[in-house]
Every structure is written in C-alpha cells, then in structure tokens.
Amino acid sequence: MAELATDYARLLGPDHPDTLRARHDHACNLGEAGEYVEAARLFAEVAADQARVLGADHSGTLQSRHNHAWSLGQAGEHAEAARLFAEVAADQARVLGADHSDTLQSRQSHAWSLGQAGEHAEAAGLMAEVAADRARVLGADHPDTLRARHSHACNLGQAGGHVEAARLFAEAAADRARVLGADHPDTLQSRNNHAYYLGKW
Template sequence: VDYARVFGPDHPETLQTRHNHAWNLGRVGEHVEAARLMADVAVDRARVLGPDHPDTLRSRHSHAWNLGQAGEHVEAARLMADVADDRTRVLGPDHPDTLQSRHSHAWNLGRAGEERRS
C-alpha cells in the first residue's frame, strides 16, 4: 500500500510506515541511510504529532541510535542525551523507553572516548 498516496503524507500511519522502513534499514546494517531517513521522520512527527509525542521521541531515539551504529558517537551521544532528557520529562525516569535512551547515551559516550562521563 502506498500510504502517502492513500492517507496523505502527514497521516500517522504514513509516518509509522516511514519509521518502520528506516528502522528496517538499520536492522540490516544500512545505518547511514537509516539515520538520514529517521531524522526526516522525526521532524515530520514533531510537526504533526508534537515534539513530546511518544512516536516523535521514538523516531528521535532511532535517529541517534543509527548515528551511533554508523560510528558517529559524539553526535549520537549529544542527540541521545536530549532524547533521554525529554523522555524523562514526558514518560518519567523509570519508563523503559527513558532507560533505553539513557543506556544508549552512555554507550555512545563510551564509544566516543568519554568513559568517565558514561
């Protein structure tokens, strides 16, 4: 199904399909392309759903995660810190998504040579 044609480019199902496509690219090792696409999805989700919507936060996390997997650990850590802060504020400090972002932030700090900060 061509979700963009059927539902429109801003429909939540279209945005979810785009997120899934980028996520699957990351799963098969295409992290640079996945990060690029996920960044676009995150921007569109923030515009359509709002910056604090869990789906927007999920796309932002996935964007940063793919950057880290592509070796861009400094930028991934910076972005992941922002996602972790926003998830803490929106979802709470003990929510599994918040903990996942905090873990990914620490992992990227370590890979960037910032072991003490991780």
C-alpha cells in the same frame, strides 16, 4: 499476509486503505522473520503509496516511513536509516507533537542509528536530549528513559568519554536495579558496561 494483500487489491483496489494496511502488515511480518532487506523495500513502496492516497502526514504513512528506516538499520544500512529517522522524526514532531511517543521513538532511533554508523559523539548528544525528554514526558523511572540513558552512556564511551561514561553507567545501573530488579538483563548490561569503562581509566 501477502495473499491477503493481493486479495484486498483485487476486491477493493490497490489504493484502498485496507489494501495498504495489509501491505504494511506483510512488510511487518517479513521484518519480524528477519527478512529486513525485503521488508525495507516493501515499506518504502507502501509509504509512497500511502503518501499519495492518504497524504504525507497520515499516521499510516509516517508509521511505514519509520518502519522503512528501522528495516534498513536492521539490514546494516545505518547511515541511511539515520537520515530517514531524522526526516520522519521532524515530520512527526510537526504533525503529532514533539512529545508524542512516535516522535520520541524516531528521535531515539535516529540517535541509535548514528551510533551504529560510527557517529558516536553526535549520537551521544542527541541521545542525551532524548533521555531528558523521555524523563520529562514519561518519568525518570520509565524503562524507555532508562534505555535512553544507557544508550547515551554507550555512545559517550565509544566517543572517548570513558570517565563520564563510567559515571553514567553506574547511575543507570543503580536506577535499573531499583526499578527493574538487580537481576534484570538491562541492569546487568549497565553494570557490565560500568565495569568495562572503569577498566579504561
């Protein structure tokens, strides 16, 4: 993909949308290969160029900014990832709407990154809001809703709310068993976390 991006730049010019897309895809491939630091660097560069050429509110620009934050988080830069997710989520809400799937994903990634950075109380509050919005937009049984509920309970427990976390994990486990199946890995994860926090009482 790097060679393709180079060829596009040579034939069409560095600012052509196809060149920018090829650069974005190259960074995606690096991220999927686990090269998160390099992917983050490339996403930051292509996002800046997309903003200059296509506009700050273009969907491609917003996507590259989201992926930049994601790659930083995967590389362990959780606090910076959280900051960038908050910024892109705000812009996505303004451009795409508060209920757009990209906006909801960036909000969930923001909360998740805060939790990874150790800000569990704030992450729990934000994840509860995301879970409620996921349920309203996608439905209570959607896997993304269930995932947000599980993450809310995780951060609540890590913030010291062991009793409430155990209750939420029990509810999430029951709903995941009903929707995904009793043996689904997500169901087992919620059941395991429920048992863990029961032992904290």
